[in-house]
Amino acid sequence: MADYFHSVILIEEKCTGCTVCMQNCPTQAIRVVDGKAQITPEKCIDCGICIRVCPYGAKTAVTDTMRDLEAYDIKAAMPSMSFYSQFSQHYSKTKINNALKTLGFDEVIDQSYHAEVLAYHLGNLSEDPQQVKPMISTYCPAITRLIQIKNPELIKNIIPIETPMEVAARLYKEAMAERNPGASVGIFYISQCPAKITSIKKPIGLGRSSLDGALSTKNLYPLLMQILSHREDYSQELTAAYLGENWAILGGQSLTSEIEAAIKVDDIDEVAKILDMAELGKLSGLKFIETYACVGGCVGGPLNVENPFIARYRVESRTRSLSPIDIDEIENNFDFGKLLWDLEIEPIDILGLDKDLSVALEKMDRIDKLLGELPGIDCGACGCPSCRALAEDIVQKKARLSDCVFQKLQGGPKNATL
Amino acid sequence: MKFEYTITTQNFTTAGEASSNTKKTLKLLGIDSKIIRRAAIMAYEAEMNIAIHSRGGKIQLEIEAHRITIVAEDQGPGIADIDLAMKEGYSTASHEIREMGFGAGMGLPNMKRCADSFDISSTPGGKTRVVMTLNL
Numbered sequence: 001m002a003d004y005f006h007s008v009i010l011i012e013e014k015c016t017g018c019t020v021c022m023q024n025c026p027t028q029a030i031r032v033v034d035g036k037a038q039i040t041p042e043k044c045i046d047c048g049i050c051i052r053v054c055p056y057g058a059k060t061a062v063t064d065t066m067r068d069l070e071a072y073d074i075k076a077a078m079p080s081m082s083f084y085s086q087f088s089q090h091y092s093k094t095k096i097n098n099a100l101k102t103l104g105f106d107e108v109i110d111q112s113y114h115a116e117v118l119a120y121h122l123g124n125l126s127e128d129p130q131q132v133k134p135m136i137s138t139y140c141p142a143i144t145r146l147i148q149i150k151n152p153e154l155i156k157n158i159i160p161i162e163t164p165m166e167v168a169a170r171l172y173k174e175a176m177a178e179r180n181p182g183a184s185v186g187i188f189y190i191s192q193c194p195a196k197i198t199s200i201k202k203p204i205g206l207g208r209s210s211l212d213g214a215l216s217t218k219n220l221y222p223l224l225m226q227i228l229s230h231r232e233d234y235s236q237e238l239t240a241a242y243l244g245e246n247w248a249i250l251g252g253q254s255l256t257s258e259i260e261a262a263i264k265v266d267d268i269d270e271v272a273k274i275l276d277m278a279e280l281g282k283l284s285g286l287k288f289i290e291t292y293a294c295v296g297g298c299v300g301g302p303l304n305v306e307n308p309f310i311a312r313y314r315v316e317s318r319t320r321s322l323s324p325i326d327i328d329e330i331e332n333n334f335d336f337g338k339l340l341w342d343l344e345i346e347p348i349d350i351l352g353l354d355k356d357l358s359v360a361l362e363k364m365d366r367i368d369k370l371l372g373e374l375p376g377i378d379c380g381a382c383g384c385p386s387c388r389a390l391a392e393d394i395v396q397k398k399a400r401l402s403d404c405v406f407q408k409l410q411g412g413p414k415n416a417t418l
Numbered sequence: 419m420k421f422e423y424t425i426t427t428q429n430f431t432t433a434g435e436a437s438s439n440t441k442k443t444l445k446l447l448g449i450d451s452k453i454i455r456r457a458a459i460m461a462y463e464a465e466m467n468i469a470i471h472s473r474g475g476k477i478q479l480e481i482e483a484h485r486i487t488i489v490a491e492d493q494g495p496g497i498a499d500i501d502l503a504m505k506e507g508y509s510t511a512s513h514e515i516r517e518m519g520f521g522a523g524m525g526l527p528n529m530k531r532c533a534d535s536f537d538i539s540s541t542p543g544g545k546t547r548v549v550m551t552l553n554l
């Protein structure tokens with residue numbers, strides 16, 4: 001069985017056991033046990049919805065700290081695609097990059113260039129009859145994990161190319177190894193979400209990430225604003241912007257890859273429905289399903305600070321007048337064969353009731369009987385997101401029938417055999 | 419182990435539930451994902467046909483150690499020419515239904531393709547009954 005790493009964690013002291021996160025978790029990965037909202041590792045997809053909804057700030061994402069930069073000779077920051085949209089247009093990309101350097105980074109890597117390069121490849125793949133359609137990209141790791149757990153039959157639809165973040169990091173390291181042989185290079189992602197952090201610490205489809213750590217936009221934002229507002233910037237040099245920045249918003253991947261037969265879906269519950277339809281073979285006329293766990297795309301990431309609609313407006317304003325990267329430049333500089341995953345994406349088995357089907361069927365029968373005893377109102381007081389979930393947990397010996405408050409009031413089950 | 423789902427005619431908000439419940443149940447039982455996908459397609463196409471073409475009916479899912487059986491039965495109006503209905507691309511779906519993305523005339527052929535055994539019986543003016551099995 002795989003060992004799990006999750007960047008989403010519970011801060012026990014802050015948790016009041018209120019069940020808000022449990023009720024909102026899209027994969028029913030949370031159970032409130034002894035008053036604390038525990039995460040079931042095999043079901044968690046690091047979407048970060050619990051971070052967003054917790055009224056007490058008890059769910060958070062584990063990140064590295066600025067001190068972790070010290071381990072490297074060359075310290076590079078790689079902002080998320082949605083990073084610049086978090087700041088007012090008043091602050092240019094150059095100013096923001098300079099603020100990052102003031103914080104302690106030597107260089108800032110812009111992955112929007114690589115997103116655009118990959119978009120070109122994505123467009124070509126959409127015309128390739130060998131490629132299973134509709135294609136799904138791995139850009140949102142929460143969705144990749146959702147597919148591993150819930151729709152393993154769609155794994156073959158996942159395109160095997162790396163993410164812009166990984167391509168940008170690997171190429172940067174290769175270039176650095178030539179320029180500064182022997183120097184240690186640390187690349188830190190400035191993340192909009194826990195899913196990306198997890199994909200660095202425990203990548204899917206890659207043996208090892210080319211990034212070395214991750215910080216959260218939310219944590220750096222106040223420090224950067226302090227620097228930005230206290231200083232007139234010296235250099236006004238223009239930092240290049242690329243159409244690839246559109247990958248921060250819903251529709252951006254289809255736009256830059258010029259795939260017309262595409263649907264663009266945000267919000268993890270809606271994505272789950274669309275994936276189910278794709279698995280039924282109902283979307284065979286489409287070439288691409290562009291998916292984001294967060295509303296609006298990565299601009300809506302749980303570790304971002306700005307309103308996602310304002311952030312979207314900024315991305316659109318900044319990129320509207322840009323022209324695409326020259327195709328010859330892409331064709332001459334990139335070998336797409338080298339931008340592929342090095343590992344297969346495997347399904348994640350959420351354990352069924354039992355390995356032995358006849359035992360599983362017996363347990364299923366008990367679940368059915370238990371459901372007859374439970375009120376069916378999904379109140380959550382037992383610490384499970386639904387009466388059905390409690391019944392399943394009971395047969396798996398993770399909970400007891402007496403955890404149901406109605407059972408307690410009633411003084412036990414009607415069916416004495418339970 | 420048996421489950422039954424009631425399908426109301428022309429109700430497209432609940433249509434799809436038999437299929438998604440089938441999928442959840444089989445997943446919980448630890449059934450292979452390829453088989454789950456086939457069963458989900460069979461249940462989905464069957465419940466859609468009941469919702470679209472009939473006055474309503476039910477889907478029964480039975481799981482035994484060696485086999486899954488899905489039975490779809492409705493209250494009519496039945497199919498006059500079954501051979502014709504089984505042809506790929508044949509559909510009597512209305513323009514409105516086609517607008518919703520159904521009516522490609524692929525439902526019955528897909529059910530037959532996914533199932534290990536497939537049996538359809540219908541009397542014009544009467545019920546339609548489809549019995550499908552998957553070997554485990």
Ligand SMILES: Nc1ncnc2c1ncn2[C@@H]1O[C@H](COP(=O)(O)OP(=O)(O)OP(=O)(O)O)[C@@H](O)[C@H]1O
Binds near residue numbers: 471503527
């Ligand atoms: N339960 C039923 N009752 C009455 N007629 C039916 C029933 N199921 C199918 N039919 C008839 O058989 C035809 C073919 O069915 P089939 O499921 O193959 O295609 P469809 O439902 O028209 O389109 P699709 O399934 O691709 O959305 C239907 O158009 C309808 O005339």
Ligand code: SF4
Binds near residue numbers: 140143194293294300
């Ligand atoms: S949509 Fe973007 S921000 Fe949200 S989880 Fe996916 S990758 Fe992260």
Ligand SMILES: [Mg+2]
Binds near residue numbers: 521524526
């Ligand atoms: Mg049909």
